[in-house]
Amino acid sequence: MASVTTTAAAASAGGRHFTLSTCTGFTHGDSLKHLLWRDGFVRRWFDLILAVSPDLHTIVRQSGEMNTDIIRDWILITPEGALAVVLSTVVMYLLFLVASRIIGARMFTGLTSFDMSAALIFGAIVGRATLGPGPTLTAGVIAFLTLLILQGALGVFAHSGGARIVNNRPILLVAGTRVLEDAMSRTRITRAELQSKMRLAGIQSIDQISAVILEPTGAISVLRSDCLIDHGLIDDVIGREQIPRHLVRWTEEAGTI
Secondary structure (H helix, E strand, C coil), rough: CCCCCCCCCCEECCCCCCCCCCCCCCCHHHCCCHHHHCCCCCCCCCCCHHHHHHHHHHHHHCEEEEHHHHHHHHHHHCCCHHHHHHHHHHHHHHHHHHHHHHHHHHHHCCCCCHHHHHHHHHHHHHHHHHCCCCCHHHHHHHHHHHHHHHHHHHHHHHHHHHHHHHCCCEEEEEEEEEEEHHHHHHHHCHHHHHHHHHHCCCCCCCCCHHEEEEEECCEEEEEEEEEEEEEEHCCCCCCCHHHCHHHCCCCCCCCCC
């Protein structure tokens, strides 16, 4: 990897440009004593980008000079902007949690192409709202770290007894050979979508099913009738009492895992 060397110092009248040498490097003058270049961190990263990107290096050499404001605006962010990114990320995260509780697990099923399109649109909206009108590298890092902290805090809260508050409960859709229309209506899952999941699970006849459950993650579990269900596995399932008793193992050994 070629090193970038400083060969001369020249600055524009406005103090916002640095002149590039005709060889492999660039030069910067007294006007670049801005914080962006004083600490050397951003400059070293830019040197590395020039060294590993021949196309960018060619453009830089041909242009002869580059506005340092472009680099600064792409990487840095003001303290006010950083605070706005944190607040926006927190608000959008909480809004997403509320929406998932209202809409339910259907929000994560991905059963249709519309569901997947909606998920992509949600992601685009959230990303745009959190990063603001002018996304920068630092803003992205701040938003990413904020999301990590929020997700970690939510995990700790759920583990300490708040799982019922932040997570949707699993819902029984099919009990034995009977489709629960009320549950299907409440979860907004159609028979066609349910049948598709059954086929994917290798079900060839309704008689092969003990239960079909919509999980909190949006996945649909299909439990077969060739093996009894330990009652501890369905303790938290809404509508579990509708599963035929002869399909469930009601013993002390079949406790909750």
